[in-house]
Amino acid sequence: MDDFIPELIEMLASQMNPTVVCTTALLCNNAWTDSLQAEYKAARLATVESNQSNCGTCQKFMSNNLKKVQRSDPDDIQEVLFNVNLH
Numbered sequence: 882m883d884d885f886i887p888e889l890i891e892m893l894a895s896q897m898n899p900t901v902v903c904t905t906a907l908l909c910n911n912a913w914t915d916s917l918q919a920e921y922k923a924a925r926l927a928t929v930e931s932n933q934s935n936c937g938t939c940q941k942f943m944s945n946n947l948k949k950v951q952r953s954d955p956d957d958i959q960e961v962l963f964n965v966n967l968h
Contacts, residue, residue, distance in 0.1 A: 886958060893947045896940060913961050917946060 885906075892902045899921050924938045950958065 885962070886955065890947065890950055893943055893950060896943060899939070899942065899946075 889902075889906050892905060897905075899918065903918065921939075921942050924942050927938070
């Protein structure tokens with residue numbers, strides 16, 4: 882677990898597609914990640930509707946979520962990761 886969290890933070894900071902980050906980190910089908918994906922989809926839809934660049938919205942989304950991860954207690958992150966549904 883100690884090796885995984887820095888890798889997850891690095892993926893989040895790398896401007897990687899959020900869906901790819903979740904899939905790579907095996908965080909799919911989890912209430913926490915589902916809410917993050919819903920937030921991303923809503924931000925993307927708003928961007929498309931206003932004809933703005935998706936890049937800025939994605940960067941803002943990833944930056945906000947990186948901050949959330951950094952502010953989180955490592956034990957809370959570990960608990961979320963242990964409770965991920967891998968099916």
